[in-house]
Amino acid sequence: MSIIPMRHARICEKVRSSIDIIEIGTPMIIEYGMSAVRAFRKAFPEKEILADAKIMDAGEYEAEQCFAAREFSNRLMHLGLTAYFVGEPTTPSIGAGDLLVIGSGSGTTASLAVNAKKAKAAGAKLATLTI
Known part of the structure; x- marks a missing residue:
């Protein structure tokens, strides 16, 4: 465990x-x-x-995680970098030469692992942050 x-x-x-x-x-x-x-x-x-896999009582926890990641994406844009947030309707598909930054507390979150595998398969680089 x-x-x-x-x-x-x-x-x-x-x-x-x-x-x-x-x-x-x-x-x-x-x-x-x-x-x-x-x-x-x-x-x-x-x-x-x-x-207990419902999300209604864990909304604050989930929102905090999402807002922290979103704020990081915004800071990259403020620095003049082209940055997108996964899940936004305007986010393009990841491709070769792109960088996917993943923030995780455990390093085992299933949905993040799926995104990481897709990014690597597309030829993108991967960076992880502990949150």
């Missing part, structure tokens, strides 16, 4: 006999994907695991 799920696993371990259900919340699923659910299933096979 990665660092954050391990911290949560230690908390669950301390109260193991008192809990019936372990919820893997949206922010953890967004950050670590289903590997977090599998890790908790392996560590706590006798417990029910609830994978």
Whole structure:
């Protein structure tokens, strides 16, 4: 398990006999994907695991991550560089010689990994930032 799920696993371990259900919340699923659910299933096979994949209660967390990335893109434009934000309707397809900058806390976010693979396949360079 990665660092954050391990911290949560230690908390669950301390109260193991008192809990019936372990919820893997949206922010953890967004950050670590289903590997977090599998890790908790392996560590706590006798417990029910609830994978809460709705986004309505994690909106602030997700918005903060998105705004930070968007602000970075804007700063690049302010510096006179041509920069686009993935997901905007005016963003062109990535191509050879382009640079995709990915910000991630875990380095394992599934959607970011897909974008990275597409960029490399198109001949683009890839840079990662820890956020």
